[in-house]
Amino acid sequence: MANLNSSQKNRQLMAAYCGIIFGGFGVHKFTLGYYSEGFIMLVISIVGGTFTYGFTFLIMQLVGLIEGMIYLNKSPKQFVDTYCINKQGWF
Numbered sequence: 266m267a268n269l270n271s272s273q274k275n276r277q278l279m280a281a282y283c284g285i286i287f288g289g290f291g292v293h294k295f296t297l298g299y300y301s302e303g304f305i306m307l308v309i310s311i312v313g314g315t316f317t318y319g320f321t322f323l324i325m326q327l328v329g330l331i332e333g334m335i336y337l338n339k340s341p342k343q344f345v346d347t348y349c350i351n352k353q354g355w356f
Contacts, residue, residue: 277344281336288329289322293336294354302354332356 276296284293291306306325313321335356336344347353 273345274341277336277341281333284329284333284336288333289326293329293333297348299354
């Protein structure tokens with residue numbers, strides 16, 4: 266059972282808003298401590314976007330938007346259980 270406090274709620278909101286606004290660069294993954302997933306999104310966005318004229322960046326932005334909305338729709342307890350305790354990296 267997760268012990269909820271205000272910093273975890275702030276972490277949820279920060280990750281959700283970063284996912285919606287800067288999701289293409291994987292910033293929301295970095296805020297949750299998922300460095301490898303964030304780096305993967307960053308590389309796909311920058312390197313892939315260079316070769317595909319931004320198409321892969323748009324896909325990564327869509328992934329970030331969806332993940333940010335998922336973060337907002339979870340209760341604080343569900344968020345902590347899923348992303349802080351169980352460490353679910355994707356969706």
